[in-house]
Amino acid sequence: MAAKDLPTMYGLSESDPEQKLINRAGMSASDLEQIDRIMAEMGRMRQIERRIMRSSQEFMKLNETDMRAIRKIISAKHAGRSVTPGELSQHLGISSASVTKMIDRLEAHGHVLRTKHPTDRRSQCVEVTEETHLAARDQVGRHHAKRFEAASRLSSEERDVVIKFLAGTSDAMESSLGSPLDDDAR
DSSP, X not given: OOGGGSOOTTSHHHHOTTOSSOOOTTOOHHHHHHHHHHHHHHHHHHHHHHHHHHHHHHHHXXXXXXXXXXXXXXXXXXXXXXXXXHHHXXXXXOOHXXXXXXXXXXXXXXXXXXXXXXXXXXXXXXXXXHXXXXXXXXXXXXXXXXXXXXXXXXXXXXHXXXXXXXXXXXXXXXXXXXXXXXXXXX
16 A cells, blocks of 8 residues: 555644654654654554454454454464363453353354363363354454464564564553653643
């Protein structure tokens, strides 16, 4: 996609025209243009991810929490582990009662099965059905494969730069969650 076709709502001139949040003093026009391009590409990627998620949810008739649960169960299966309702509750950040309702619904629609825990007779595990596993792979897995392909085309040094950028961005965004804007930035 050409730079001029990218969403501009993430650009500095649109999101912070008075420089209340980001001081751009000393930055060249080409630096600012390049950073705007990065922000626009990240925005475009988020839009595409949302479209993929909505498409997968519609195809599988699941909501976002259901999809996250299915991914957790599939990942655990690939790692040779079982998943308990308690683990799902913790992973999803929802109550055990909500997990029970979700598992009931997913089981009724043929997405998961309850099984006996392999070592704790008092506990149950949740497994994804083969049909749902295949549907998830077809709907979501193929998109992850495309990400892998894009990363595999980079050199080792380029991947290190991307890792550093993404980790730094995640850290910075996470640190902003608990810190309100100071009075000068409002």
